[in-house]
Amino acid sequence: MTKNIKKAMILFWAVICILGIKGNVYAQDIKLVAPIITSSQMENGNFVIRWRTSEELKGQEYKIYCATSKDGTYEYVTTTPDYSYTEYYPNKGMAYYYKITTVYTDYETEREIESNPVYTGGIVNPLEIPTITEAKAGNNHSVTIMWNKTEDCSGYAIYRSESVDGEYKWISNVENKSEIFWWQEYESQATFTEKNLELGKTYYYKIRPYVTYSEGTFYGNFSNYKSCQVTINGTKVKSAKSKKKRTNTIIWEKNSEADGYIIYYSKKIDGSYKKLKTYNSRNKLTYTHKKLTNGVAYYYKIQAYKNYKGKKLLGEMSPFEKYCDYFTYKNESYESRCKRIFGKKYYKKYKNAKQASKHVTTVAVKVWDKQGGRKFKRKFYLTVNKGIAPSVKEMFKEIYKSKERFPIHEMGCYNWRGNSSTSEHCLGLAFDINSNENYMIDGKKVLAGSFWKPKKNKYSIPLNCKLVKILEKYGFERGLWGSRRDYMHFSYFGT
Incomplete structure (x- = not known):
């Protein structure tokens, strides 16, 4: 390389460096x-x-x-x-x-x-803060908290403390299931239950919402707090019967934690419950409620309690429905009627007369009759189903005592009509009263009896007389089925 070329290259790189240095200096000066x-x-x-x-x-x-x-x-x-x-x-x-x-x-x-x-x-962008609406004690020494659900979170973190101002420790997460299928009903409240807590202790709960993204989990602010004292298990009603008229006898399960029980009742399931009795023994497991009205539903709650530090720890309660049903009654459910007659919740026919005879009994009833302008007493011996026998006695006793004193000169109940018959007479559950004067027709065709003239004949039974009202009160319907009308016929299952 010649000296001139070498000098030229050195000069070129020197200029480049100077320019670069000048650029750096300029940038740093800003x-x-x-x-x-x-x-x-x-x-x-x-x-x-x-x-x-x-x-x-x-x-x-x-x-x-x-x-x-x-x-x-x-x-x-x-x-x-x-x-x-x-x-x-x-x-x-x-x-x-x-x-x-x-x-x-x-x-x-x-x-x-x-x-x-x-x-x-x-x-x-803050998450909506949920509100705890309730904290209640339950069975298994549990506490259940309920809160209003929010729509903008993935779930809720549950925290618990042993004092209102103490440290709230995380115990669980609850997923926010806001997506539902079209056939499901959206529930606006969420719940969480914690079991096996210390009996008699009071716990405090808070919750906070959270969301989960790919970046991680993010938490909102804490809710209000709710407290609850852990209590004993509740007890359940085992059975209830109307062993005597105008009574309900309630029997419940024994609670080994309890020191006693408190019995409440109401005439509405969500009504105000009145205290009936307090028992100071865990071994007292039955109560008879008296002076009731037949055919009326009563609702009972049995609350177990335990004496604890001068107060009562009260067990969970749930209402139990019991009709006063020693006698049959209007609007009695189909299942209740079947259970009364067959001991089961479904209807069944008797196979033959021999089997039917085992389920019927004879009762004596007094009625009024009329001859000329004078009314006089009659007595009928009716063969009826054993399941309605007490009701038949009470029903005709009421008919006899009524001011109407409707005249009855002929009456029957049980009548075996063969294996193929569906008539309630085969079961001892239907009455035919004054059959000749209260005919059975289909359209204009007379099938049994002679006529029905309630305004002209003393034995023809009007549609809305006292006799009919009392029979209906005890659950017996008249045989009026469209064009087929059986004016003499009153039956328990309406057939």
């Missing part, structure tokens, strides 16, 4: 001022950050970076010449942290320089 954040907050469901800065240098812009934790990795979001930044619809419950720098681009050297960053605190 002193950018970091922005000053004036506000960072939620506005109408959006994140809005505002700042101010020096305007000594034209062409300056601002770079926005974001992370989901204070010390996390800040990723570039955007560059803006404005003095504010808005993020639309940020994920609810997630905390966002921002850093902002002032940036200048030297287009001669195509280099960027940034000021020192400034940081926002965590900005959150």
Whole structure:
């Protein structure tokens, strides 16, 4: 290489270095001022950050970076010449942290320089805070809390403390099942039950909502608190019967934890319950409620209790329905009628007369009859089903005592009509009263009896007389089935 070429190359690289040094010096001489954040907050469901800065240098812009934790990795979001930044619809419950720098681009050297960053605190589009509505004690030494569900969270974290101002420790999560199928009914309340707690101890509960994204799980604020004292198990009614008229006898399960029981009743399942009796023994397991009305539903609650530090720990209660049903009654359910007659909840025929005869008995009833203008007493011996025998006696006793004194000169009940018959007479459950004067017709065709003339004949039974009302009161329907009308016929199952 010649000396001239060598000198030329040295000169070329010297110029390049000088130019490079001059560029670096120029960049370093530019002193950018970091922005000053004036506000960072939620506005109408959006994140809005505002700042101010020096305007000594034209062409300056601002770079926005974001992370989901204070010390996390800040990723570039955007560059803006404005003095504010808005993020639309940020994920609810997630905390966002921002850093902002002032940036200048030297287009001669195509280099960027940034000021020192400034940081926002965590900005959150908050989750809705649920409200605990109730905390109640239950069986198995449990506490159940209930709260109003919110729609913007993945679930709820449950916390418990042993004092109102103590440390609330996490015990469980409950998933927020907000998605349901079209045939399901949306439930606005959620529940959580904790079992096997310490008897007599009071616990305090709070919950907080959370959401889960790919970035992690984020928690909302705590709810209100609810407290509950752990109590003994409840007891259940085992059986209930009307052993005598106008009574209900209730029998319940023994509770080995209890020191006694309190018996309540109401005439409405959700009505006000009145105290009937308090027993101071766990071995007292039955109570008879007296002076009741036949055919009326009564609702009972049996509450077990335990004496604890001068107070009573009260067990869980649930209502038990019991009709006063020593006698049959109007609107008695089909299942109740079947159970009364067959001992089961379904209807069945007797196979033959021999079997039927085992289920019937004879009762004597007094009625009134009329001859000329004078009324006189009659006595009938009716063969009826054993299941309705007490009711038949009571029913005709009421008919006999009524001021109407409707005349009855002929009456029958049980009558075996063959294996193929579906008549309730085969069961001893239907009455035919004054059959000749209260005929059975189908349209205009007379099938039995001679006529029905309630305004002209003393034995024809009107549609709405006292006799009919008393029979209906005890659950016996008249045989009026469309065009087929049996004016003499009153039956227990309405057939």
